[in-house]
Amino acid sequence: MKKINALTVVLLSITFIACQKKEEQKTNSASTEKVATETQTPPKVNLNNGQPWEANPETTSGIKALQTLILASNQGESAAVLKEKLNTEFAIIFKKCTMTGEAHDQLHNYLLPLKHKINAIEEANKKPMQQEIASYLEQYTLYFK
Template sequence: MRREILLGLLFLSLAACRKNANEPEKTEETTTTEAAAESVHEAKEVTLDNGQLWTANPETTEGIKNMQKIISERQQETTGSDLKAALENEFQMIFEKCTMKGEAHNQLHNYLLPLKMKLNQLDGTNDEEVISEIDTYLKEYSNYFQ
């Protein structure tokens, strides 16, 4: 149940990322439909742009680098919940500053959904293992985006 709620919130935030200030206000039904479409889309793996890296907006790349820095500079006494809060703050900033469009934007979401799921796994019981997975995953960003 908790996972479904978190995924629902993630999908709504993903849909909000795409919102254009010039678009008319969407109804709840439209938002729900878009969220459902996003959930189908999000299950895909990240692919390259005909063998080339996608161009990401600078704020996205900065957010990923900031997350890497948070992990690399963390102190051993830093709790999983403190680390999770800092990482989720950067993650949210990526969405708030999102300016990407088209397929590059879709591929960014394909990359970010598994990252969000890893962040959700930080629960105080398996933090070192999950932190290692997140660190490795963040390093894969440059395999898909420039």
């Protein structure tokens, strides 16, 4: 009877240790993936044989609306309100996008960094982020017409 109890304790201990190590590996793996995702540079926007891609009119008007929102934002407007307005307009761009193929892929390459910039707006960095986003939005016409 004592041998069975001792064997049970040993087996339970081994199982417990193995589960702990597996959980540590999962945690470490998840942390590594998160860091890799956060530090990866977004894909570069490529031109269409040296020329801008043809964008659907709704996308171009959405970019112009984002530019207007950024430029019209005043000192009294909170970062949270500005971020909400920009995210709402950003969502409309995605909703109305009818682009396909490589032009669509390149649009996503352009929009992904913009989304990160919008999400990074906080009270402490509102003014510099506004300037960074405004500058980035001006580059739209380099890649899309």
